[in-house]
Amino acid sequence: MSKFLIKVLFNGIILVPFLIWFTEAGWLSSIVTSIGLSIIAYLIGDQLILRKTNNVVATIADAVLAAVYLWVVAAYMDWSLSFGELLFTVIVLGVVEFVFHRYLGVLDKDMKQHP
Template sequence: MTRFLIKTAVNGIIVVACLWLFTNATWTSAILTALGLTVIAYLIGDQLILRATNNVTATIADAVIAAIYLWAVARWMNWPLSFGELIITVALLGVAEFVYHRFLGIYDHNRIKKEPGK
């Protein structure tokens, strides 16, 4: 649960700030959009792809998921999110996801080393 909360905070800060800055999204719609993205990215990117592959692959998958999701929500909500603004948001999310995945890898590695009998 802690991992999901960390991802929610990181994604939330970036997505809400970018949507608020780049579009006419309300705080509520930006927060709900960030939560939706976090759930999808966590389930697909972190629980499936990261466990089966590596950090780079999971980060790229998260970025692609974010791009498609944010583009679709922006069109559905009729937000004026340009391609450049979408790329900026996705790039920021990609950097944050890379660091987040790296943190998880280091944390898991250190936790395994400290377990008795390892």
């Protein structure tokens, strides 16, 4: 399974239920929001920042990106996402991102050892 699809799956498992639980979002808008965040975070956090820095910096960048993205989407969609709910969601996403980045590091190491 491609790295991007794994990221979309993990983000979706967390973000879709949280958005439905914390906001007035429906299934479709939650899924679209999750996919949008996954695309942006993969391109910026995983392909740019993680390659140039380390896991901790990339995880923090992904968490900040997720917070800003979710705050903007919630404001645009007029969802009632409180700061505490946003912070909780971003922390959980950050933990998953940290694990995902570690997984990417293991994959890259394996690819270099066994071409």
